[in-house]
Amino acid sequence: MPDAIKNGDFEKGLSGWHVVSGQAFTGQPVSWDSIRANDVEIDGHPRVPLGGDYWHVPYPLAEENTKLVRVSTKFKGTLDSDVFRIELPYLAFRLGGSKTKEVALELRVPVASARIPGFPALDSPDADGFVAVRIQNPSGSDIPTQFSWNLADQRSHKKGLLKSKAKVRLRISGTTKRKLRLVVDKIQLLPKPPPPPHLPLWGWADLHCHPMAQAGFGGLLAGHMHGPVEDLGSCLHDHGWNHSNPLHPMGLALQTGARNDGSLAVPGWAVGEPQPGDQLGFQDWPRFDDLIHIKTHQDWIRRAYDGGQRLMVALVVHNELLASLASQFPPWFLGGQSDRDTVEPQVQMLKEFVEHNKDWCGLAKTPAEARALIEQNKMSFVLGLETDSVNGWVKESDFNHDDGKPRTPKEIRDLIYPYFKYLRDLGIVQINLVHLSDNAFGGMALYEPMSLYNTFQRTGNIVAPEDGYHEADGITPRPADEQISKPVPVLPEALQGVVEGAAQLFGIQLPQGWTTPNPPVGNRNARPMSDAGKMALRVAMQLGMVIDMDHMSEKCTVDAFNIAMSVDETPRHQPYPLIVAHNGARYLSPRPLDDTSAPIPGYRRSPEAWPSEGAKSNTQLGYIVNTGGIFGHGTSVAEERDYPEVNDPPVTNDCPGTTKSFAQGYQYVTDKLSKGPFGPLGVALGTDLNVLLAGLGPRFGPQSASGLAGEIGAINAKWQDDIRKERLDCAEAQDKGVHYSTPLRDWRAHRFPDSGLYYEKSLVPGEDHLMGHLMWQAMALLEVVSNDPQVLEAVSHNPQMKDAAMALAFTNAYLQDLRLDLRVFNMVAGMIKSAPQTAPNISPDYYHAGQLMDDEAVELRLENDNVQAFVPVLRKIRDQWKAMTDKDNNPPLIRYTAGPVRDFDFNLDGLAHYGMLPDMLQDLKNVHLSLDGFFRSAEAYIRVWERCAKVGARIQL
Numbered sequence: 001m002p003d004a005i006k007n008g009d010f011e012k013g014l015s016g017w018h019v020v021s022g023q024a025f026t027g028q029p030v031s032w033d034s035i036r037a038n039d040v041e042i043d044g045h046p047r048v049p050l051g052g053d054y055w056h057v058p059y060p061l062a063e064e065n066t067k068l069v070r071v072s073t074k075f076k077g078t079l080d081s082d083v084f085r086i087e088l089p090y091l092a093f094r095l096g097g098s099k100t101k102e103v104a105l106e107l108r109v110p111v112a113s114a115r116i117p118g119f120p121a122l123d124s125p126d127a128d129g130f131v132a133v134r135i136q137n138p139s140g141s142d143i144p145t146q147f148s149w150n151l152a153d154q155r156s157h158k159k160g161l162l163k164s165k166a167k168v169r170l171r172i173s174g175t176t177k178r179k180l181r182l183v184v185d186k187i188q189l190l191p192k193p194p195p196p197p198h199l200p201l202w203g204w205a206d207l208h209c210h211p212m213a214q215a216g217f218g219g220l221l222a223g224h225m226h227g228p229v230e231d232l233g234s235c236l237h238d239h240g241w242n243h244s245n246p247l248h249p250m251g252l253a254l255q256t257g258a259r260n261d262g263s264l265a266v267p268g269w270a271v272g273e274p275q276p277g278d279q280l281g282f283q284d285w286p287r288f289d290d291l292i293h294i295k296t297h298q299d300w301i302r303r304a305y306d307g308g309q310r311l312m313v314a315l316v317v318h319n320e321l322l323a324s325l326a327s328q329f330p331p332w333f334l335g336g337q338s339d340r341d342t343v344e345p346q347v348q349m350l351k352e353f354v355e356h357n358k359d360w361c362g363l364a365k366t367p368a369e370a371r372a373l374i375e376q377n378k379m380s381f382v383l384g385l386e387t388d389s390v391n392g393w394v395k396e397s398d399f400n401h402d403d404g405k406p407r408t409p410k411e412i413r414d415l416i417y418p419y420f421k422y423l424r425d426l427g428i429v430q431i432n433l434v435h436l437s438d439n440a441f442g443g444m445a446l447y448e449p450m451s452l453y454n455t456f457q458r459t460g461n462i463v464a465p466e467d468g469y470h471e472a473d474g475i476t477p478r479p480a481d482e483q484i485s486k487p488v489p490v491l492p493e494a495l496q497g498v499v500e501g502a503a504q505l506f507g508i509q510l511p512q513g514w515t516t517p518n519p520p521v522g523n524r525n526a527r528p529m530s531d532a533g534k535m536a537l538r539v540a541m542q543l544g545m546v547i548d549m550d551h552m553s554e555k556c557t558v559d560a561f562n563i564a565m566s567v568d569e570t571p572r573h574q575p576y577p578l579i580v581a582h583n584g585a586r587y588l589s590p591r592p593l594d595d596t597s598a599p600i601p602g603y604r605r606s607p608e609a610w611p612s613e614g615a616k617s618n619t620q621l622g623y624i625v626n627t628g629g630i631f632g633h634g635t636s637v638a639e640e641r642d643y644p645e646v647n648d649p650p651v652t653n654d655c656p657g658t659t660k661s662f663a664q665g666y667q668y669v670t671d672k673l674s675k676g677p678f679g680p681l682g683v684a685l686g687t688d689l690n691v692l693l694a695g696l697g698p699r700f701g702p703q704s705a706s707g708l709a710g711e712i713g714a715i716n717a718k719w720q721d722d723i724r725k726e727r728l729d730c731a732e733a734q735d736k737g738v739h740y741s742t743p744l745r746d747w748r749a750h751r752f753p754d755s756g757l758y759y760e761k762s763l764v765p766g767e768d769h770l771m772g773h774l775m776w777q778a779m780a781l782l783e784v785v786s787n788d789p790q791v792l793e794a795v796s797h798n799p800q801m802k803d804a805a806m807a808l809a810f811t812n813a814y815l816q817d818l819r820l821d822l823r824v825f826n827m828v829a830g831m832i833k834s835a836p837q838t839a840p841n842i843s844p845d846y847y848h849a850g851q852l853m854d855d856e857a858v859e860l861r862l863e864n865d866n867v868q869a870f871v872p873v874l875r876k877i878r879d880q881w882k883a884m885t886d887k888d889n890n891p892p893l894i895r896y897t898a899g900p901v902r903d904f905d906f907n908l909d910g911l912a913h914y915g916m917l918p919d920m921l922q923d924l925k926n927v928h929l930s931l932d933g934f935f936r937s938a939e940a941y942i943r944v945w946e947r948c949a950k951v952g953a954r955i956q957l
Contacts (some may be wrong), residue, residue: 001717003087005168008187010067016082019124024077024172024182028069032062035070037202037935040142041181044099045130047202048245048308050918051741052893055308055926056930060200061096061144061183063946068144068185071097071172079170081187082106083128086161088189089152091134091170094197096183099140102174103182107134107149113164130167147192201374203310204921205684207430207632208384208548208582209914210317211347212355213297215668218323220250223294223692225353230281230899232297234260239292250326254291254692258284266489269346279495282902283750289694289706296690297358300915303896305379307918311370311938313430313546313581314650317691321454325713339387347383354381365427372403374938382945384430390536391419393440394458399532412535413957420539429945430581431545433536434556438463441536443527443553446488447614462490465513468524468554468613482520482586482619490514507655519592524613528555533767535957537563541576544952545943548581549620554613559955561623570954577944577951578623578916581632582666582686585672586615588640599722602641606711606715621672628678630937630944633666633684635911635920638692638707640664644671651927655730657697657707658910659920663929670933682940683933685915695911696920700884702757704731712756724759731757731877736926737884738919739906741892743787744780746903749821752777758873762867764843771823771897776876778827778850779881780908781820807835826850827874832898849874884908892924 006016010029015845019025028496037047037059048055062068069079097103108130113119121131135148152160168187174180186197214221222235235243239251243258261281285293299313321338343757361379364370370380393399397413407415425430433441437452437458444451444463452463468484470477477483491514513523529552537560540547547564549557564576589611590604597603604610624631639656643664644650651663666683673681697706708727714719758772785791785806794805810828823846829835829852847871852858860868884907896915897903904912906919925931 003085004189005084005187006082006361008081008093008168009185010069013067014079017079018082020078020080020169020415022077022172023075024071024073025069025170026075026077028071028079029067029868030070032060032064032066032068033058035059035061039072041432042141042143044140046304050303050307050894050916051891051926052738052918052922053891054921055935057204057935061142062185062199063197064200065203066185068183069170071182072179072256073172074179074775075172076174077172081168083165083167084189086151086164086189087259088191089150089160089162090190090193091149091151091168091187092147092185092190092194093136093137094146094183095138096142096144097137097138097140097181098174098807099799100174100180101137103138103180104169104171105136105187106132106169106171106186107151107166108132108163108169109164109166111160112875113166116161116164118279119161121338124433128167132169138182142181142183143186143220144197146196148190153560163923177862198371198375200936201310201371201942202935203308203374203938205311205378205580205632205769205941206304206309206687206917207313207549207630207684207941208386208688209300209312210298210386210690211294211312211314211686211914212349213317215346215942216295216316216318216337216342218326220322220326221292221294223297225294225296225298225349226356227298229297229299235285235293236260249434250292250322250327250450250516255284260284273567278746280899280901282898283521286913288697288703290912290914291692291694294690295695295913297354297913300913302357302360304917307921308935309376309379309917311382311941313379313382313384313941314350315386315430315432316341316343316428318387319436319451319454320388321457322692338390338392340392342387343385343423343428344426347428350381350383363427365429365641367942367949370942370945374942378936382429383421383427384432384546385428385547386432386435388435388437388454388458389439389499390431390433390441393532395438395460396530396532398440401552406531409535409725410530413539414534416536420536420543420545424543424545429543430548430579431540432548432551433533433540434551436551438525438527440530441533442529442556442559443525445551445553445613446523447486447612447644448818449488452488452490464511464526465490465523466526467517467521469517469521475914479618479724481585482617483520483611484524484586484609484613485589485610486522487516487519487593488523489516489614493916500744517578519594519607519610522610522612525553525555527553533831534559534563538567538955538957541567541948541952542955542957545950546948547581548579549623550580550583553615554617554620557620557623561627564623564627568951568954569956571953574663574947574951575627576955577947578627579630579631579944580616580620580624580686582634582688583614583616583632583641584634584637585621585668586611586617588643588668589615590639590641590667599719599726604639604711605719608710618672621669624681625673625676625678628676628681628944628947630682630684630940631669631673632684633662633669635662635685635687635689635695637661637665643668651929652733654733655699655705655707657705657709657729658699658928659696659923659929661707662696662698662920663924663927663935666924666934667927680933682937682944684937684941685762685917687917689914695916698908698910699734699923700731700737700774700880702752702755703908704734704757706755706910707753713916721759724756728757728759732880734880735883736886736890738905738922738926739887739890739892740895740905742895742903744903744905745787745897747781747784747933748901749777751905751908752780760869762875763869765844770869770873772873773822774821774872775877776881776908777821778824778831778874779877781810781824781828782831783881786833803832803834805833810835845870853878879921890926893919 040059114131119133123132150219198504223237240248243251261592364380373380437715438455483522590609593603640661642653670683677715712723754773758770788809790809791805795802827850830847845866
């Protein structure tokens with residue numbers, strides 16, 4: 001008789017176990033990665049309550065590369081272990097499953113042993129003469145709980161069951177029609193209770209977000225985090241009436257003419273009158289391309305949590321230049337907001353948010369706290385810092401003595417350490433040493449011309465750009481994944497001719513980077529990391545902070561990597577992890593194309609699309625691989641080249657600026673980080689929301705393929721026509737949109753703008769091109785009317801009344817909102833066959849086109865020119881609508897709504913706010929991107945953080 005439980009971890013299958021009865025344990029045990037999240041419940045609820053199937057990925061109920069018993073069945077069954085002798089006092093095991101007495105793990109002993117005090121028989125003897133003396137039922141959650149039974153020291157009988165024979169029984173005896181679940185692993189006898197297990201965490205992470213940004217930037221961003229989303233509030237006070245007040249320059253510059261109706265809170269307008277329908281709110285924001293309103297209200301973050309998010313790095317963010325523009329005051333004048341002064345208010349804002357929502361989230365200062373929060377099925381917030389300077393250290397001379405002499409490394413360390421220790425004590429974990437300006441620590445990555453002025457305004461120094469396309473010889477091109485082609489010249493283009501002429505007149509050679517280089521040459525920053533920056537990096541590492549290389553110049557990242565590889569001088573000599581938290585792969589940026597070439601796949605004329613120093617090269621991805629870090633892929637993706645460059649890529653890259661583009665970059669980075677000394681590394685999100693960035697656009701509707709919008713304005717009319725055709729082809733190629741559980745209800749014009757997608761010439765007087773955006777609105781209105789309760793009620797009594805009922809409901813809807821374009825009214829009236837043509841002062845051609853939309857037998861050549869032009873476009877849009885709403889093998893997602901009318905639809909709205917991230921993930925699943933590794937990104941980040949803490953504790957400065 002063995003003195004231990006044979007194969008209690010089931011690594012050898014059911015060796016040491018035997019089926020007593022039933023079929024419940026057929027096929028057991030299973031591999032740790034064979035269990036899917038959609039077959040896991042927590043307290044009787046699914047892991048993701050929003051529906052969809054993007055989250056149907058492996059769920060770790062055991063350690064990696066192990067086995068366990070995991071039963072989800074309607075069958076009964078009993079599984080017994082071989083008999084063993086109890087030689088150690090504690091029986092430990094992990095147990096999860098349905099909360100019912102019909103599912104259990106039992107310890108069974110011979111009847112004679114059940115006479116020992118404290119261990120009475122709990123049932124009748126089985127065929128072997130054994131009875132249960134301990135029974136444990138699951139708690140209702142499939143995630144296993146660690147249990148330990150003391151089999152000795154019961155009352156006065158100190159030996160208890162020691163030396164007794166015993167067996168373990170797993171039992172499912174239910175008679176219910178629903179499936180019963182049982183999870184069992186690691187059954188063992190031990191001298192003392194084992195510590196709680198830490199299974200791999202399930203859930204995805206956002207490594208770079210700014211939910212507190214409205215407390216920075218000088219009040220640039222409108223909105224707030226708390227309260228009902230319907231009370232988010234108008235931005236009238238912040239941005240002026242319709243964003244047109246010169247006293248609010250950022251609103252004027254970025255969104256002139258847009259309404260202020262962020263929500264239902266419209267009473268009390270100081271200027272002007274609300275337009276009809278404005279009281280229903282949420283029209284001009286939030287939008288995927290909106291830049292100056294927050295997108296992280298608590299309801300939206302909560303929806304992301306419901307969608308599987310389990311970790312967010314929330315960074316304090318600020319830019320003094322934007323703050324000055326927003327508030328009209330520089331930071332040194334009348335108490336303008338500085339980088340340093342914004343830290344504590346934003347930290348306090350997040351702490352208040354967490355306290356307000358503590359039932360589902362918490363703030364972690366250590367990796368153990370983050371792991372514990374997620375194990376409690378909560379979301380862990382982690383604080384970070386991303387400001388243009390740290391503690392106001394802007395110039396390298398800030399680290400000199402008063403007499404101008406440089407400080408020694410120890411003196412610099414003694415100056416830096418107290419502030420970094422203050423930040424760490426405040427809860428700041430992740431840090432960017434450089435942001436949108438050169439500062440005392442080093443040079444920034446060049447990709448935004450505004451940052452050049454920002455640097456000069458803050459430091460008095462001019463950034464030193466250099467050739468980023470060629471090697472040091474200025475002749476040999478760098479490898480394709482390293483090449484930088486985006487120009488970021490010091491001088492604005494309007495001044496270059498004047499300065500160049502003056503320089504020639506006086507025989508002056510302008511420094512490299514002052515003028516725009518000729519493609520394919522682009523600029524990078526010549527400035528590396530300063531001595532103070534190198535010491536700041538070592539101090540941050542000593543404190544176990546997570547180091548983000550984003551925004552560092554290439555030369556700074558080289559310094560960071562060298563330090564990370566050498567900072568641990570102990571015999572263990574482990575590298576310090578480096579991360580990139582919100583970026584993409586440089587290799588996938590479209591290549592430059594000269595002004596005379598015809599369109600070529602993967603090449604663009606707009607410099608905004610070209611590779612910049614901001615995007616990460618393969619060498620920089622290698623820094624992550626060799627130090628064991630993690631990558632957060634950005635969600636502000638305009639366009640990517642195909643990856644991989646084969647005939648059958650994982651995701652068809654045919655819709656720039658959407659999930660199709662994101663998928664290219666995500667898959668590329670995932671592959672690059674899949675092999676290295678630390679094994680496959682994590683790839684998470686890095687949304688960077690709330691900092692003047694647009695999100696992914698929609699694949700359907702008039703805003704489809706928005707990533708090409710900037711390219712359309714490039715060069716000449718022929719090029720514009722070619723790109724417009726490419727964009728329309730992209731839009732018409734899309735299929736399988738996100739399927740929602742409820743039909744569309746908001747058909748208003750705000751989500752159907754004229755984006756230029758339908759550019760073909762129209763024959764209708766006064767119209768430059770076909771009104772395709774109005775046709776999309778007509779399809780939306782037709783769907784709304786088709787699901788109108790009045791229509792459904794009328795049809796239920798008399799199906800022949802369907803068209804008449806639809807016409808009535810449609811007419812009522814029209815009368816309630818006078819802003820409905822009469823052309824849309826006519827098209828829908830034509831689609832509803834019995835609806836009369838009642839709209840005045842409009843050509844009947846739209847009405848007739850609506851009538852002919854579904855009549856494929858009609859010979860359009862017999863119709864007038866307008867109808868011949870309208871009907872094919874309307875039919876294509878009808879087909880796109882059907883593709884967008886395809887329900888086949890497409891589980892529905894619960895639709896997010898705000899107020900009585902506004903709903904959100906990723907197919908038409910894109911990534912309008914943070915709560916649309918689950919919808920984005922569903923769309924990624926629909927376009928065939930694998931998300932299995934994505935749901936391990938919270939675990940991957942915490943592992944990086946744990947390594948930072950361990951290596952940092954060994955660093956001596």
